[in-house]
Amino acid sequence: MILSFCLVSCIHIEKTKQNEVKVRSDHFPQSLNYLINGSYHAHDIQRKTFNELLFLDGRAKFKPLLAIGLPEVIELDTGYLFKFTLRDEAKWDNGAPITSQDIGFSLKAYKLPLKENVGISSYYSRIKDVICNEDNIKVFQLLTKGNKHDLLRLTGDFGILEKAKFDPEGLLDHIRLSDFDLIPEEIANDEKVISFFKTFTKDNYKHNDAFFSSSGSYKISHLEQGKSITLTKNKNWWGNSMVNVDYINANPDRITYYSIPETITAIYALKNGDIDVMDDIPSNEFIQLEKDEGFKKRYNLFSPLKYTFTYIGFNSEARYLNDKKIRHALVHLIDKTKIVESVESGYGQPTIGPINPAKKFYYNDKIVPYKYDSSKCFELLTQSGLKKVNNHWYQEGEEKPVEFTLIHKQNSVYENIAQIFVSEAQKAGIKISAISYDDRTVRKMVKDRNFDITIGAFNGSPFSYNFSGLFSTDAARSGGMNFTGFGNAKSDSLIQAINYAEDSVQRRNSLFEFQKILHDESTMVFLYFAKNKIAISKKFTNLNISSLKPGYDVTSFKLAREID
Structure with missing residues (x-):
């Protein structure tokens, strides 16, 4: 017992604050940078600090987020055009509108044909070009090739980067998205491209909230290297005005991810009430929790596929x-x-x-x-x-x-x-x-x-x-x-x-x-x-349990009762 207490106390878990959710993470994300291949935990945080065109709900259904609605799909002889219109409300934290220029820039950044970027660039290879509407900065079309049902996720489910912040010097302005198929070797050896990528993948940009909290419902408010990341509700989030859209949420005031790699330590922290949410609980421990009547009075247990x-x-x-x-x-x-x-x-x-x-x-x-x-x-x-x-x-x-x-x-x-x-x-x-x-x-x-x-x-x-x-x-x-x-x-x-x-x-x-x-x-x-074996404190309701990782939507959590 003394050993377990020492292990947990070393994590420095703060006393629960009003409307805060404490989530166990089995590792500390090496980077929150979209330009670097990251872990699932990094992507989970990215989704809260950046927004995508579409929102994927717990039933694996897409709903409009930055976009006004689902895209209009136009079939061509060589592929499909996905036509999107951005919401008028969609803005960056500084109040500037999110535009088609940001969409084109983001896709160029992801598709850079550099060896350090091979995993990301190959994933987006089916998006061939972006066609902006000269008369409306909120309208654009994505030229794609492939199966249109798969392409819905590809075109709608990527983090949008602010061009003015990530590329203020316009280092990628001379490249069109269609060039990536036509002249990949030239782009890979382009000095401006290399300079851009090297700049924004340096260590000081891996967890820099000035760059990686831009349009999402939460901002990084505190980071203790290797131990925890705290997100605080973004007061400037454009979605705060969308009160009638039930899936656009930012209900908890704070969400803190605690890195606790060791299972025994994480289970102790869970039982002790130091964390509210834990997923991927090993089966043997989950079975023991199911038998613990005292624990089940304080936590709900779920096991979705x-x-x-x-x-x-x-x-x-x-x-x-x-x-x-x-x-x-x-x-x-x-x-x-x-x-x-x-x-x-x-x-x-x-x-x-x-x-x-x-x-x-x-x-x-x-x-x-x-x-x-x-x-x-x-x-x-x-x-x-x-x-x-x-x-x-x-x-x-x-x-x-x-x-x-x-x-x-x-x-x-x-x-x-x-x-x-x-x-x-x-x-x-x-x-x-x-x-x-x-x-x-x-x-x-x-x-x-x-x-x-x-x-x-x-x-x-x-x-x-x-x-x-x-x-x-x-x-x-x-x-x-x-x-x-x-x-x-x-x-x-x-x-x-x-x-x-x-x-x-x-x-x-x-x-x-x-x-x-x-x-x-x-x-x-x-x-x-x-x-996925999950435990969630009964302090919260509106959990949206699903088969999609992590198995719940923490942004939708609501307090079931007041915290003592």
């Missing part, structure tokens, strides 16, 4: 793991059903790929999953040229046995998965050393390809299947999100076919083939989709 998949990733550029036979051998030591039962207490669904099995139309159930089979592992390792001597595997001519290092974020779920995997590998004569680090260290090691095996999770989506940022060969460059090195010309062509499919049947056929390649290459082993 989520679209996040947990995986084991192999660095296909690492020694031995560049051999598909060896990767397959290791896959045959993974019992997904056992992992779901042991780690999630059954709160999960095994999967063969990154598409949730609940999406039956797109999930390739024709693929036969690899089964746990230690004899098959032995067979494949032998076929790869390795030999087993005294319960260890050796490469011919080598004195040291084959061994791997597994890294993962400090997280009880990942720790339990690692223990199961390491134990099964040990039985098969394969040494795997599992090491946990803080989130920042793991991200850097993965980014630098300084690992053999890793465990993690990615947030998916119920309506979008754009895998370019995660699995394209472009994203496999150093620093990209494709850290396993997956991909070839065939898989790249399928990613493009998925993105640009004209109907659901075409997309389904391409997705089925893509899932087969992922399964065959096995650079990433997709373990399961889990339920």
Whole structure:
């Protein structure tokens, strides 16, 4: 008990203030900068400090936010035009109107074809041009290519950056959005472009509220590096005047995100009432909370399905793991059903790929999953040229046995998965050393390809299947999100076919083939989709629980009663 108290007290959680929501975050966001690939937690904060054209509600339905309504869609021979009109009320904090020039600038910033920006730029590749209305600064059209249903999210769900603040010198003014397809190499080597990107991705801009609190319902009011970020209601937010629109909310006066990586510490803080909201609660702890009648008098518990998949990733550029036979051998030591039962207490669904099995139309159930089979592992390792001597595997001519290092974020779920995997590998004569680090260290090691095996999770989506940022060969460059090195010309062509499919049947056929390649290459082993176990203080109501990460809408929270 004394140890737990010391651990929690070191977080410096302040006494609850009136109408403040305290949220547990399992790591401190490295950056809140839209121009740098960030974590989900960073994106969650960005959505509150910046606004998008459209709002995605808990039922995965889009509603107009900065835009007056949903866009008018005009079909062309080569794609679609999405015509938007910005609300007259939509303004920056300084009172200046948000205009089509800001839209065009934001998309140019995201699409910069630089190696440091490959994940973001590939995601927005289907937006080809922005056409501004010369007579009305609030009207513009986006020229796109692909499936119009997917394009609704792409065109409506990105943070709008203020051109006057981010590019006061007009460093990107000489480039049109259409140039990114025509002269990408020239843009990548353009001195003004490089200068712009280097300036706004420096360390001093990673958490700078002067730049990253601009049009949203909240502003960053306090930041304690590595520990907490506090958002305070934005008095100058344009949405304050939208009193008759029930989904445009900024109900809590303050929202504070406390970084508490260790599960045991976070659970103690929750039970002690130091935090109000915690999601992704490990299953064993969640079951104990369900049995705690005293806790349930103070907190509500929820477990909606989520679209996040947990995986084991192999660095296909690492020694031995560049051999598909060896990767397959290791896959045959993974019992997904056992992992779901042991780690999630059954709160999960095994999967063969990154598409949730609940999406039956797109999930390739024709693929036969690899089964746990230690004899098959032995067979494949032998076929790869390795030999087993005294319960260890050796490469011919080598004195040291084959061994791997597994890294993962400090997280009880990942720790339990690692223990199961390491134990099964040990039985098969394969040494795997599992090491946990803080989130920042793991991200850097993965980014630098300084690992053999890793465990993690990615947030998916119920309506979008754009895998370019995660699995394209472009994203496999150093620093990209494709850290396993997956991909070839065939898989790249399928990613493009998925993105640009004209109907659901075409997309389904391409997705089925893509899932087969992922399964065959096995650079990433997709373990399961889990339920999101959430606890929220009964001090709050109007929670908007949903399957979309994080599983609730904290901006909609209302006080259920007065706080003592």
